[in-house]
Amino acid sequence: MAKDERTSSGGGIEWIFAAADPRTLPTDRLPGLDEVDAYAEGRGADGAAEGASAGDDPQSARPSGSPVADGIIRRTAETVARERHDSDTSHATHAAAGASGGRLAARPVPPVGPAPDFGPHGDESPVLPERSFARSGTTPNAEERDRAPVVPLPSRFAALNGWDALRDGLALVCLIGGMTTQLTGRAYSEDATPLVAVLETVTRIAVGLSLTGLVAVHLGRWIPANPPLRTLRVVRMASMSLSLLAALAVIVADLVTGLPVLFASLPDGPPVGVGVGTALLVAGSLVGMEPRRHEGAIAPPAAPLLVRRTLRSLLAVAGVFYLLSWVMVIGRVATTGWAYSLLAAASAAVSMLVVMLVIRAGVGRDRSRYVFSAAMVAGLLLGALADNSLRLNFASAQSVATGFVYLPWLFAALAVMVSRTAVRAVRLTFRRVDWVVHTLRAFEISAVLHAAAVVWAVLAAIAALGGAAVAPVALLIVDAAVALVFVVVSLFARRSLLERPAATARAAAVVAAVVMIVVGFLDIIVNSLATGAGAGLMTGGVALAVGLAAGLMLTVPAPVRDEYGAPDLGRMFEEFRARNGGDRTLASRVPDVSAERARRKVFPAGSGR
Numbered sequence: 001m002a003k004d005e006r007t008s009s010g011g012g013i014e015w016i017f018a019a020a021d022p023r024t025l026p027t028d029r030l031p032g033l034d035e036v037d038a039y040a041e042g043r044g045a046d047g048a049a050e051g052a053s054a055g056d057d058p059q060s061a062r063p064s065g066s067p068v069a070d071g072i073i074r075r076t077a078e079t080v081a082r083e084r085h086d087s088d089t090s091h092a093t094h095a096a097a098g099a100s101g102g103r104l105a106a107r108p109v110p111p112v113g114p115a116p117d118f119g120p121h122g123d124e125s126p127v128l129p130e131r132s133f134a135r136s137g138t139t140p141n142a143e144e145r146d147r148a149p150v151v152p153l154p155s156r157f158a159a160l161n162g163w164d165a166l167r168d169g170l171a172l173v174c175l176i177g178g179m180t181t182q183l184t185g186r187a188y189s190e191d192a193t194p195l196v197a198v199l200e201t202v203t204r205i206a207v208g209l210s211l212t213g214l215v216a217v218h219l220g221r222w223i224p225a226n227p228p229l230r231t232l233r234v235v236r237m238a239s240m241s242l243s244l245l246a247a248l249a250v251i252v253a254d255l256v257t258g259l260p261v262l263f264a265s266l267p268d269g270p271p272v273g274v275g276v277g278t279a280l281l282v283a284g285s286l287v288g289m290e291p292r293r294h295e296g297a298i299a300p301p302a303a304p305l306l307v308r309r310t311l312r313s314l315l316a317v318a319g320v321f322y323l324l325s326w327v328m329v330i331g332r333v334a335t336t337g338w339a340y341s342l343l344a345a346a347s348a349a350v351s352m353l354v355v356m357l358v359i360r361a362g363v364g365r366d367r368s369r370y371v372f373s374a375a376m377v378a379g380l381l382l383g384a385l386a387d388n389s390l391r392l393n394f395a396s397a398q399s400v401a402t403g404f405v406y407l408p409w410l411f412a413a414l415a416v417m418v419s420r421t422a423v424r425a426v427r428l429t430f431r432r433v434d435w436v437v438h439t440l441r442a443f444e445i446s447a448v449l450h451a452a453a454v455v456w457a458v459l460a461a462i463a464a465l466g467g468a469a470v471a472p473v474a475l476l477i478v479d480a481a482v483a484l485v486f487v488v489v490s491l492f493a494r495r496s497l498l499e500r501p502a503a504t505a506r507a508a509a510v511v512a513a514v515v516m517i518v519v520g521f522l523d524i525i526v527n528s529l530a531t532g533a534g535a536g537l538m539t540g541g542v543a544l545a546v547g548l549a550a551g552l553m554l555t556v557p558a559p560v561r562d563e564y565g566a567p568d569l570g571r572m573f574e575e576f577r578a579r580n581g582g583d584r585t586l587a588s589r590v591p592d593v594s595a596e597r598a599r600r601k602v603f604p605a606g607s608g609r
Helices: 002-010 033-041 044-053 066-084 162-180 194-222 229-258 276-289 303-335 338-364 367-385 407-417 420-426 432-465 473-499 502-531 540-555 557-561 569-580 594-598
Strands: 092-097 104-109
Touching: 162 194, 162 229, 162 276, 162 367, 162 420, 194 229, 194 276, 229 276, 276 367, 276 407, 303 338, 303 407, 303 420, 338 367, 338 407, 338 432, 367 407, 367 432, 367 540, 407 420, 432 473, 432 502, 432 540, 432 569, 473 502, 473 540, 473 569, 502 540, 502 569
Parallel strands: none
Antiparallel strands: 092 104
16 A cells, blocks of 8 residues: 555656656656646646545545646645745655645655655655755756755846856956066066066056956946946957057067077076066956857857867967077077077977967867866966966066967967857766766876976986086986876876776776875975975976876766766766767767758748648
């Protein structure tokens, strides 16, 4: 009897009107014609009352149309009780209409938990758990989709997208960081030229106007009842363009003043120089310049093509500056020495490799490489914001007269890759198998970058023997050995993910991540103590970041998203390896009907009859 009662209430014959989510129940029975008529005519409650008066036995007293009555009354009562439920309490009392006499039965609903209770409780109806689609993988319930946000916002902010707000916050931080960090390489030198003073003053004025425009755009969008959206878009683009033009002015001034002294010995540094603040201004202005959806901006169909062309243009510009650095390297052999040229060539090669990896990920739209490449540059951007305190090597001022100017183009690529158009074109997803794919790309990028670090450390050690020392020779040799260890560990983890059994592959990759975290952290400490505060982040920092990312991606999704059961590792790795090997998955075999949906259809079709 209890089994029959559970079947009728929890998803058996009354599944279409059950209190639980119908999407999680079998669809083996459609409602009959009498049930549809009863529901349409509103005879559900009367039918329930008539069914109850037929006898004392609930099972024998149910007519054919009583499932509709029970379902309607039960769902209505539960809806009212849910609306009165206090969000701070973990239990609520639901009023449900039973099949006998419309008698109300209290049903306590437990909080979300991994152990649902389907057992009978005397005369009470069975307890139904609240499902969490984020953890179980099922379709979200209507109650969870319509649930109010944790921080309720006024109705006027309904059109504000969270990612757009995050982009504006990033633009604000980058613009402020551009004002507080080094804009040029000669700002605080005793022999700074008047050109540097003019550039510093004009750039700070431009940044102040950009910040004012960004604040004015938000005030004009949310305060008036009828905001002038077209005007706000113009103000946004014009104000952000001021900071972009100021940053480009610094780069052009460095190029113009650096070309005449490209082969000269520069003991006091370049005439202008491009500081990390200039790169931050490029990123902030590009991120804040894109018109937002809540400001009435709709991206044209050709927007993804424009994004790819912009990334290719940035790669071309970076290539031009890379060639200029090689001209400087060759010319400085006679004036400054081969050791300086060797060190400059090694640093330029590693920097160009990073730019190529990031822009290739953005142009190719490979979402696995896209995610980690964007995260890698975002980490560099966060380090650049703290350049004054950490004194990072990658964030130091560069010039065409001394090396390869790459940081503005790298940050510009990040700004383009996090734009609305670029993110929507990539179609990012974060299913269970995606975490394994992202982990694989992280280890691949780690192997490439650490192999480049081995070459750089060896060349830097050779340059140190010639007089261009950035660190002691012994420390550089140790760095080369440690970077080689990171290459081996990364390749071991990659091969494990691709070839070994699922459980063994996951465990091996997690162990590799832990090794990279520990050794990378120790390498940072040793280099920081030997060469200066924060300088060690250039060696062990990459391994530390990759280890943390890989370890979290392989371990955190399991307890967070699989509370109702452990994931099927074998199936997950099988899909991952099929995707990585280029095989077509089951989802890719679904025919593309977008062209048919976009085709205009004439109605009525049979007009010739």
